[in-house]
Amino acid sequence: MTKKFDPGVYRAILRVRQAYAFDVGGFLMRFYSYMMNIGTITMITLAGRSFLIAGLVSSTIALATFLISPRISKLVDERGQHRVVPAAAAITLAGWAVMLATVAAGGPDGLLFAAAVLMGFVPNPQALTRARWTYLIRTGRLGDAAPDLRTMFSYEGVLDDVGFMFSPSISIALATALFPTAGLLVGGISFAIGVTVLTLSRSTEPEPGWGAPARPEGAGRPKSVFRTSAVVRVLFLLMLFFGAFFGIFDTATVALAEELGDPTIASVILVIASFMSMIMGFVFGMIRLRAPQYLQLVGVGVLIGCAYGSMALIDSVQSLFVVSTIGALFYGPFLIVCNAACERSVPGDRLTEAITWMNAGSTCGMAFGPSLGGIVIDEMGAVASFDLGAVLALAIPVTLALFCRLLKRGIREDSYTEVLRKPAGKAGEE
Numbered sequence: 001m002t003k004k005f006d007p008g009v010y011r012a013i014l015r016v017r018q019a020y021a022f023d024v025g026g027f028l029m030r031f032y033s034y035m036m037n038i039g040t041i042t043m044i045t046l047a048g049r050s051f052l053i054a055g056l057v058s059s060t061i062a063l064a065t066f067l068i069s070p071r072i073s074k075l076v077d078e079r080g081q082h083r084v085v086p087a088a089a090a091i092t093l094a095g096w097a098v099m100l101a102t103v104a105a106g107g108p109d110g111l112l113f114a115a116a117v118l119m120g121f122v123p124n125p126q127a128l129t130r131a132r133w134t135y136l137i138r139t140g141r142l143g144d145a146a147p148d149l150r151t152m153f154s155y156e157g158v159l160d161d162v163g164f165m166f167s168p169s170i171s172i173a174l175a176t177a178l179f180p181t182a183g184l185l186v187g188g189i190s191f192a193i194g195v196t197v198l199t200l201s202r203s204t205e206p207e208p209g210w211g212a213p214a215r216p217e218g219a220g221r222p223k224s225v226f227r228t229s230a231v232v233r234v235l236f237l238l239m240l241f242f243g244a245f246f247g248i249f250d251t252a253t254v255a256l257a258e259e260l261g262d263p264t265i266a267s268v269i270l271v272i273a274s275f276m277s278m279i280m281g282f283v284f285g286m287i288r289l290r291a292p293q294y295l296q297l298v299g300v301g302v303l304i305g306c307a308y309g310s311m312a313l314i315d316s317v318q319s320l321f322v323v324s325t326i327g328a329l330f331y332g333p334f335l336i337v338c339n340a341a342c343e344r345s346v347p348g349d350r351l352t353e354a355i356t357w358m359n360a361g362s363t364c365g366m367a368f369g370p371s372l373g374g375i376v377i378d379e380m381g382a383v384a385s386f387d388l389g390a391v392l393a394l395a396i397p398v399t400l401a402l403f404c405r406l407l408k409r410g411i412r413e414d415s416y417t418e419v420l421r422k423p424a425g426k427a428g429e430e
Contacts, residue, residue: 012147028194029125030163064120073356154285231345243365248373248389281332308393
């Protein structure tokens with residue numbers, strides 16, 4: 001009988017030795033991608049330039065990433081990771097080098113914006129590693145030792161949380177303790193090493209076209225999955241609201257703490273919430289739910305929407321702590337279920353692009369959410385900004401209610417279809 005709660009599920013992940021290389025590479029790439037925006041702001045302001053310039057340059061990076069990164073992932077799906085990722089990474093690192101050199105030499109602001117556009121070519125490490133895991137599991141290459149897909153998404157989500165928690169603080173600490181460009185310098189080096197390690201791990205790279213339905217002879221290049229998959233568009237919208245309300249929540253938390261005369265309490269509350277999210281995501285991977293995937297998405301969407309929707313009630317440090325802690329319980333599960341729903345809504349050969357579009361929604365939300373929140377804070381105070389965040393959070397369950405039937409039709413339940421029918425190998429074989 002299958003256990004409903006199995007603490008040992010992560011052993012199957014750790015037994016897949018051929019995944020070690022690409023997961024280490026992806027983790028090092030994550031460190032750079034998570035510190036890219038905040039590291040740029042810290043570096044530019046510490047070098048003596050205005051917060052306005054720093055914010056505009058950071059927004060340019062976010063906008064470029066939103067526009068370019070999904071197209072990089074589409075090329076990855078069509079031509080393979082080893083052909084596309086190094087080239088995209090080289091363009092990204094060129095922008096990174098120009099950014100560092102301009103700040104260090106006191107160059108013109110125009111070069112900062114040009115560098116920011118080049119930095120938008122960054123390959124999406126979360127999509128690259130999840131695509132490899134999905135390929136290994138769904139093609140039967142891991143045999144009976146294959147971990148559960150949702151456990152894999154939980155494991156990858158924990159890695160995301162670790163990178164999200166620590167890389168910005170490491171970047172800020174290095175920049176303030178050493179010199180302005182130190183944080184982003186270390187991040188770029190980490191990114192270059194990660195790209196090299198991931199690219200050299202060829203045995204786990206998804207084959208272009210794996211799991212794709214047969215295409216008519218002479219058919220042109222496939223259209224973007226954003227255009228062809230309604231589920232991907234809904235997930236993009238959900239993540240847009242998610243990134244927007246979360247960006248507002250973080251900004252308003254800092255503002256409220258400053259209004260109350262205790263700025264340090266904001267960092268304490270946000271760190272506690274981050275650890276709570278990481279732990280809950282880890283635990284969620286041990287739970288085996290029998291509900292259909294679309295219902296899981298609706299369920300966690302309603303929970304996270306209502307949890308953060310209660311930020312409209314925040315008027316003190318105590319209420320802020322309660323809302324932050326409760327909301328953090330559903331942060332990890334929401335992202336895990338969204339990734340699983342994305343995987344089950346597109347062919348295997350489109351997964352990298354689909355996950356990147358989903359992440360682009362969050363990036364877009366994080367870009368404009370804090371800006372809207374900042375305007376409200378300046379005009380009406382931090383409490384009013386929480387009200388705006390609550391509206392955006394509640395937009396998630398509203399969206400799910402509107403598109404529930406579409407999600408039911410578009411999300412598959414066949415998580416273990418062996419697409420390529422290749423002989424199963426033993427876990428740990430190269």
